[in-house]
Amino acid sequence: MSGKNLRTFTVEEVAKHNKEGDLWITIDSKVYDLTRFADLHPGGAGVLFTDGIAGQDATKAFFGLHRHEVLLKPQYARLQIGTIEGQEETIKPQALDALSKVPYAEPSWLQEGYHSPYYTESHKEFQKACRKFMVEVVYPEALRCEENGKRVSQQVIDKMSENNILAMRLGRGKHLKGRTLLGGVVTPEKFDHFHELIVNTELSRFGTRAFTDGLQAGGVIGLPPVLNFGSPELQATVVPEVLDGKKYIALAITEAFAGSDVAGLQTTAVREGNEWVINGTKKWITNGTFADYFTVGCKTETGFTVILVPRSDEVSTKPIKTAYSSTAGTAYVTFDKVRVPISNTLGKVGKGMQVILSNFNHERWMIASTSLSAQRTVVEECLKWSNQRLVFGKPLNAQPVIRAKLAAMIERVETGQNWLENITYQMNNMSYAEQSDKLAGPIGLLKQFITKTGRETAEDSTQVFGGRAVTVTGMGKLIENFHRTSPYDSILGGAEDVLGDLGVRQAMKKIPRNARL
Numbered sequence: 001m002s003g004k005n006l007r008t009f010t011v012e013e014v015a016k017h018n019k020e021g022d023l024w025i026t027i028d029s030k031v032y033d034l035t036r037f038a039d040l041h042p043g044g045a046g047v048l049f050t051d052g053i054a055g056q057d058a059t060k061a062f063f064g065l066h067r068h069e070v071l072l073k074p075q076y077a078r079l080q081i082g083t084i085e086g087q088e089e090t091i092k093p094q095a096l097d098a099l100s101k102v103p104y105a106e107p108s109w110l111q112e113g114y115h116s117p118y119y120t121e122s123h124k125e126f127q128k129a130c131r132k133f134m135v136e137v138v139y140p141e142a143l144r145c146e147e148n149g150k151r152v153s154q155q156v157i158d159k160m161s162e163n164n165i166l167a168m169r170l171g172r173g174k175h176l177k178g179r180t181l182l183g184g185v186v187t188p189e190k191f192d193h194f195h196e197l198i199v200n201t202e203l204s205r206f207g208t209r210a211f212t213d214g215l216q217a218g219g220v221i222g223l224p225p226v227l228n229f230g231s232p233e234l235q236a237t238v239v240p241e242v243l244d245g246k247k248y249i250a251l252a253i254t255e256a257f258a259g260s261d262v263a264g265l266q267t268t269a270v271r272e273g274n275e276w277v278i279n280g281t282k283k284w285i286t287n288g289t290f291a292d293y294f295t296v297g298c299k300t301e302t303g304f305t306v307i308l309v310p311r312s313d314e315v316s317t318k319p320i321k322t323a324y325s326s327t328a329g330t331a332y333v334t335f336d337k338v339r340v341p342i343s344n345t346l347g348k349v350g351k352g353m354q355v356i357l358s359n360f361n362h363e364r365w366m367i368a369s370t371s372l373s374a375q376r377t378v379v380e381e382c383l384k385w386s387n388q389r390l391v392f393g394k395p396l397n398a399q400p401v402i403r404a405k406l407a408a409m410i411e412r413v414e415t416g417q418n419w420l421e422n423i424t425y426q427m428n429n430m431s432y433a434e435q436s437d438k439l440a441g442p443i444g445l446l447k448q449f450i451t452k453t454g455r456e457t458a459e460d461s462t463q464v465f466g467g468r469a470v471t472v473t474g475m476g477k478l479i480e481n482f483h484r485t486s487p488y489d490s491i492l493g494g495a496e497d498v499l500g501d502l503g504v505r506q507a508m509k510k511i512p513r514n515a516r517l
């Protein structure tokens, strides 16, 4: 409460202001004058005049109904007129960039006194810088865009590009060369998949699922085929444009006709001289409404081919209204006799399946990491809520049924985390080709596990929060967002069941032919 002289009052003095036209209450030693606010109170005026509230210490009642952030908003913070003599504030708002002290709110390597074989001091320093950046630059934008449905502003993209956030989300490699990563906190040579995991984790903690996709997810999945399979000339123009946030790219594989069944796609590319002529439609294309380039899966004479298509008059994009915010830029894309040079082919003609399949591993690992981070936020929300919410005169977590749900949620997120870190460690120690061979199955299974458990946690947390979990604002807003959007993770990048099946089929292929019981 800056800029205002706060007075001190005794409990008895505050108690006298307990009626219409003269209403004070105390919350955690702070005295608020609600006289004029009462009629504007979103929860109604009546509740403020009840016994135990008007003129009284309403701390318990308040935190059973509101998030702490309500008191921090300037329009409400200015209702404070003083403090109670001899009392001190005990419920301190946590700095947004600080590590949470709530058990399981952070992965164990970030919790005091815990150890990890994977993370070094470099990762710790990187995590700190990354959280600060995300909280200061990305979080306010996330809240805005998730609500108004607009694409991420160029201003935020510019700041992200300055720090090479998108470049880091593509993993280690030549594209990082000469780039300053997050103000230089790690060098491109030292950057590894655990740093990348940290970036993914930090940008998906805010309960703003669509925004996570709007934040250049198209680049994370659409640019690697250019980087790994594009001609040197194509790479020289497209890669810097996208990494520097000047242009946007989207991966355009899925169609209304086929999704996980990549072989069933119907978009065609026919060769005419030195050009491809492309016809077809693509559906659910993330960032498609504002993409400048599309990495397109096409049927060609000799099989499946991936081609980079720049936006032109022959490419049209229409927003698709999905269950999450339009900030993700989900589009229906039509290619109508689009002509692009043959040199825009990514990989070999007819060998597109290899391009797409190797790209899928990284995409699925990325979704597993962002999805798990969102799941962990939900665990923290449930632990806090069940501790501060009073039911039948006791905290909600006094109910064994609630504790059983919390146990299940914690077990799921910790299992996912441990498996994810193991796979990340394998990625760190394998070449791209080895990863394609050895990790396609495990990553498929991991993603299936994390998204399936994510939806179980979405259900459990909805029961813990009750009506608030189906309310877009207020106490349960993060639960509502997770419950509504967790199916995305189980669909995007390959449907859950298909991925489970892929994992098992890969394992079946590798069973030694002479293995017998």
Ligand code: HEM
Pocket: 025, 032, 034, 041, 042, 043, 044, 047, 048, 053, 058, 061, 062, 065, 066, 067, 070, 071, 076, 079, 468, 473, 474, 475
């Ligand atoms: C400084 C004091 C207070 C402020 C600034 C305040 C502000 C708000 C706001 C902004 C909301 C909308 C929901 C949200 O954003 O969370 C709300 C809802 C509500 N408030 Fe307050 N409030 C205050 C004190 C109280 C107290 C002492 C009670 C005690 C009974 C109360 C009861 C409610 C109820 C019942 C709701 C509706 C909650 C729901 O629908 O889940 N408020 N209040």
